[in-house]
Amino acid sequence: MQEILPSTDTAGLPGGPLAALAQAALAPGENVLAAFEVDLAPTLRFAPGLLVLTGQRLLALGAEAAQQGAQFWPLAPGLRLQLLEHGGVGTLELHDPQRRLALWRFTLGQEQQAVRLQQRFERQLERLQRSSQIEEAHQEAPRCPACHTPLPPGADECPTCARQQPPAASTWVLLRLWRFARPYKRQLGLGFGLTLASTAASLVPPYMTIPLMDEILIPYQSGQQIPVSQVALYLGGLLLAALLAWGLGWARTYVLALVSERIGADLRTTTYEHLMRLSLDYFGSKRTGDLMARIGSETDRINVFLSLNALDFATDVLMILMTSAILFSINPWLALVTLVPLPFIAWLIHTVRDKLRTGFERIDRVWSEVTNVLADTIPGIRVVKAFAQERREAERFRAANQHNLEVNDRLNKTWSLFSPTVSLMTEIGLLIVWAFGIWLVAKNQITVGVLTAFIAYIGRFYTRLDSMSRIVSVTQKAAAGAKRIFDILDHVSNVPDPASPVRVEQMHGAIELRGVGLRATSRMILKGVSLNIRPGEMIGLVGHSGSGKSTLVNLICRFYDVSEGAILVDGVDLRRMAVADYRSHIGLVLQEPFLFFGTVAENIAYGKPDATRDEIVAAARAAHAHEFILRLPHGYDSLVGERGQSLSGGERQRISIARALLIDPRILILDEATSAVDTETEREIQKALDNLVKGRTTIAIAHRLSTLRKADRLVVLDRGEIVEVGPHDQLMESQGPYWRLYEAQARRAEEDAQAAGLQIATPHSRHPAGKV
DSSP: OOSSBOTTOGGGSOSSHHHHHHHHHSOTTOOEEEEEEEEEOTTSOEEEEEEEEESSEEEEEETTHHHHOOEEEEOOTTOEEEEEEETTEEEEEEEOSSSEEEEEEEEGGGHHHHHHHHHHHHHHHHHHHHHHHHHHHHHSOOBOTTTOOBOOTTOSSOHHHHHHSOOOOOGGGGGGGHHHHGGGHHHHHHHHHHHHHHHHHHTHHHHHHHHIIIIIIHHHHTTOOOOHHHHHHHHHHHHHHHHHHHHHHHHHHHHHHHHHHHHHHHHHHHHHHHHHHSOHHHHHTSOHHHHHHIIIIIHHHHHHIIIIIHHHHHHHHHHHHHHHHHHHHHOHHHHHHHTTTHHHHHHHHHHHHHHHHHHHHHHHHHHHHHHHHHHHHTTTHHHHHHTTOHHHHHHHHHHHHHHHHHHHHHHHHHHHHHHHHHHHHHHHHHHHHHHHHHHHHHTTSSOHHHHHHHHHHHHHHHHHHHHHHHHHHHHHHHHHHHHHHHHHHTOOOSSOOOSSOBOOSSOOOOEEEEEEEEEETTEEEEEEEEEEEOTTOEEEEEOSTTSSHHHHHHHHTTSSOOSEEEEEETTEEGGGBOHHHHHTTEEEEOSSOOOOSSBHHHHHTTTOTTOOHHHHHHHHHHTTOHHHHHTSTTGGGOBOOGGGTTSOHHHHHHHHHHHHHHTOOSEEEEESTTTTSOHHHHHHHHHHHHHHHTTSEEEEEOSSGGGGTTOSEEEEEETTEEEEEEOHHHHHHHTSHHHHHHHHHHHHHHHHHHHTTOOOOOHHHHSGGGOO
8 A cells, every 4th residue: 555656656556467457557647546455256255356546536456357457436526435344354335326336345354455545535535526616616606505506696595496485574474473462462552551651751851951951051151040949840850750761661671571472482382283283294395494493593583573672663653753743842843854864764764675574584594404404414413423424514514504694694785784874864864953953043933942852852763763774674584484483374284183073982993995095296106095904903014115005004094184085994084083082092113213302201101191100111011121121220210312312223112112002002003113123122022012913903014024924914015006915825825916025035135145155044945835
């Protein structure tokens, strides 16, 4: 193994005929980065081979290279060289994003060279990718992080994604929040009254400056004495007005903050409860991070708007109206001059409002891209680390975060110009008032005290006007958030509860499928499926991937509703039963059991929260989980961690079986319950399943057909239709679709064993005539 060497120098290659062939295969100027001698054939026979890594490609030469030449694969993004070790044999596998391209085997004595080759391969690939990215950054337009479509120059957002988005939110959507505010209308009325009173109290001090100036300070400059009692009266009035404004302001803020918190809590609860009632197809089209952002950050934004911004806006409106009334009562002409900047500010607000509304809607969408990356990678951190994709996920997060930064920067260009422009207009308006006021004083039409009070009121007027203009941004943010919340609340479940549901007091578990069909857009997933399942019968669903097994189970669980036909349980159409009532009689054991963060006991009792400890232990014993639970640090009170990651796959599966046993369901669904575990664990799980299926109507899906040997009948599905029904022996004797599936699976098992260098007896070879 050598560092970068010129291709004309054979020192970088081992000796022998393969090295000479490799030297001949190199292009002029092609540098050798690493070389690795392979000593096993893929069939585990000893055979020489050579892998050569250059700056542009990976070459492979075997014993037959003299006749067939070298194989090579150009280094390109997406290539991956994976190093594996099993049973004393090492394997190097070359993959692209779609498939495995090649594999090479070697004895562990060569492992150190293999590791160096893999490391040099990864470094060279990263170097080429960085060079490609730099070149693309100079030559190509930036791409959308979501759909990777090239963005037009100066575009605010991806045109492709924008076409898929609903129309921008209107400010009027905020009025729909009255649905949540209505229960608190008395508190809101009290808050409005306190706002009116506190605003009126805050307008008293400027009015009292008129007598202070005209009756006390200006006469004092003319040589008159200051009347102390009168000064004390005015100053006492100012202090009383300030204290009254403070007390009323505190009371209205407290009352309205309490109301807004309750409105926000009701909004979150209602949205979450509605989300729980929606059918599975809704969640299939949404990202977890996006839904979390809507219920979390969007409701918080609305809550802040209601508790702070809406209150400030109401105060600003009252202040402007009451100030205008006082100004016109003092001097109408001076008041009219005060309103000169208003038309310009109104025009500016109208112009900027639409840009801000669409901008904040766009920011929400882009921010959901950031949260979606988090929602993908944090729960799937084990897969990320297993495939060494930390750098890729970090790059994905960096790209989404950069896109979020760019969109915010574009909006800030508009917003940063808007606020100073409004401030400039108010300052100009104040100068106009000063100039016109001084002219009126010179004409003896108003006094200095009146002008002073006018300036004080004008300062408050323009301050509130500026504040109202700034509320445009938070209003548009709240409107965008409210729209995203009401998008959830307006969605109607595809699996609705009936208006007058049939009560299910005691279920026997008889299931009848009458011409069941399910359509997805223009494609029929299931068509004409008819089947009668007797109470207590065990049915096995078999068929190729995509044949409709899981879809049929989802229909029986009523995760979806049929497009054609009907499903009857104990003679009653599923659509006439309350969804929650019906599902309380169903036990579900999945291929990948999901455990919540909490104790073992809480997870077992998830379907029956009021279960006693004795009932929980009894269910765990029946699921063959009691022994390993007692070995945990705190037994049944041990925390299982996020998604149960502190337990093995078999342990999680047995806890999920105990969870199903505890609710004592009449209908049991087993979806590949043992396919993801080893043989020893499968035996333990199978014992637990034997206890679980007793006396229950059971529908089981299994990848390994031999695990369905205890089923009363097997239902063979192909392309959404039932093609065979019957016991295992009968279907094997008829040599139809099921027989072909069984034989194909047996042959695959035999080929896998031979590829691993092992000779084992397959189910086909152990039993004559397909008997199991």
